[in-house]
Amino acid sequence: MGRLNFTAINVRKTALAKFKAKQIPSVPNWVDIVHDVPPAQILIRQQPMRHPLTKVRTRTLPGGKTEQYVQMSEPKRPKSAKARHVFTPKPLQYEEDSLRKTFYSDHPWELARPRVIVETSGEQYKHADWSNGLIQPGIPLSGECVVQRQLWLLENVPDITVPQAYDIARKEFYTLRRRQERRDRIAAEEARHMGARFGKSALQISMGIENEMYNDWERWSRQVVFEQTSRAAAFEGTVASAEEEALKDNALDEGTTQPQQPGGRPAIGAAVFAQQAQLDSRISRRPGSL
Structure with missing residues (x-):
């Protein structure tokens, strides 16, 4: 937290001391005012208040009438016992935030659509009547229209749930x-019929870029595979010749006969078992082997 700074509280004393020391030519005009109305002496910081989440709903009474009521839910306390961010202002909570998060998590490409956020007067949403639907004067169709329409349904339709309002x-x-989209497609077809020529669409441009990147990756991968294969072939050839010479030397020194492959090379690994199986089958087929 650091030390407390009393500079603002002692500003009058500092001004009078500087005047006595002739560091300033005259006493400031606010010295008497600060004497009459001194600065606050409260040095205790108050913890910020927690903002409850407010929801407006409509319910049906036993007599058939409907009424609106307010639901207030306090934010959950942190599970950890340590006091962290004690004096940090708490975030404001609105019901629209959860509705907006749900919609854009289900429709992420709606965020990619270009939108004009400049408003003429800033009061377009004050004159919107969401009971008439999503189309409002001066407000283009977007995900925010869905959020406001769903919020109106939750506040005014009796006994409706959040999933039901979201589906509507x-x-x-x-x-x-x-x-x-149908209107735009028909307009484009009519324009082509009248001789208009459109360039590539955004999807075609992105697919072209993706194909170029894929071709570059394929050429790079072929080069890497060729280098690795060449390196492995050179390494295996050197080791194989050394193994062959070592096996021949061992066979000459020990005077034993090892199983040979058709090319004259000594059998290694599974070839030894295959040749042994062939030898056993030949012995079993001899007349006196029984």
Whole structure:
């Protein structure tokens, strides 16, 4: 935490001391005011308050009437016993945050769509009536429309759950998005019919870049495989010749006959067992072997 700084509290004393020492030509005008209204002497820092999460819902009463009520949930206390970030301001919590997170986790490509965030007056959402649907004057169709529509359903439709409101708003969004894409596709076809020429689409450009990267990777991988194969072949050839010479020397020194492969090379590994099996089968086929 460090030491406490009392500079602001002792500002009047400092000004008078400098005037007596003739470091300043005159007494500042605020000296008497600070004497009459001194700075606060409270040195205890208050812990920031926790902001509850507020939800508005509508329920059906036994008589058939409906009423709106407010649900308030306090944030959970940390499980650790250590006091960390005691004086850090606590984050504000809104119900829209969880709804927005759910929608964009299910539709991540909606974040890639270009959006105009510049507003003319900043009050477009004040005049929006989400009871009429997702289409609002001056507000383009986006994921935020789904969030606001779902929030309105949760606050005004009696006994509705979050998944039900999400399904209603999501299906309305799908219908409007299909209509918008169909309108754009028809407009593009009409423009081509009238002689318009469009360049490559974003998907075609990205696929071309991906193909170029794949071809570069394939050429690099072929070069690496060729170098590794050449290095391994050179290494194995040297070791094989050394092994052959060592086996021949051992055979001459010991005077024993080792199983030979068709090329005259001594059998190594599984070839020894294969030749031994052939020898056993020949012996078993002889007339006097029984």
